[in-house]
Amino acid sequence: MVLIVPYLESVGIPRQEAALGVTLLSSLSVIGRLGFGWLGGRMPKRYLLAASYGLVAVGALLIAFVTQF
Numbered sequence: 001m002v003l004i005v006p007y008l009e010s011v012g013i014p015r016q017e018a019a020l021g022v023t024l025l026s027s028l029s030v031i032g033r034l035g036f037g038w039l040g041g042r043m044p045k046r047y048l049l050a051a052s053y054g055l056v057a058v059g060a061l062l063i064a065f066v067t068q069f
Contacts, residue, residue: 001026008066017069 001022008018032055036048 004063007063011067013066013069021069 004022004025005015005018008021009015013021032052036052039048
């Protein structure tokens with residue numbers, strides 16, 4: 001999380017927009033953790049783990065190829 005702002009600045013995104021992106025990412029992470037925790041009591045955990053790894057992979061690809069906010 002600490003290096004996301006410098007990375008986004010290096011690809012041309014202004015500092016304030018990069019900071020907003022990190023804020024949104026952190027907020028959605030909290031919501032996702034709570035949601036997956038709630039789902040963990042109701043669904044098989046191996047499926048939730050697979051889904052969470054898939055979402056992390058998609059997020060990493062999106063961050064890798066971002067050029068604008």
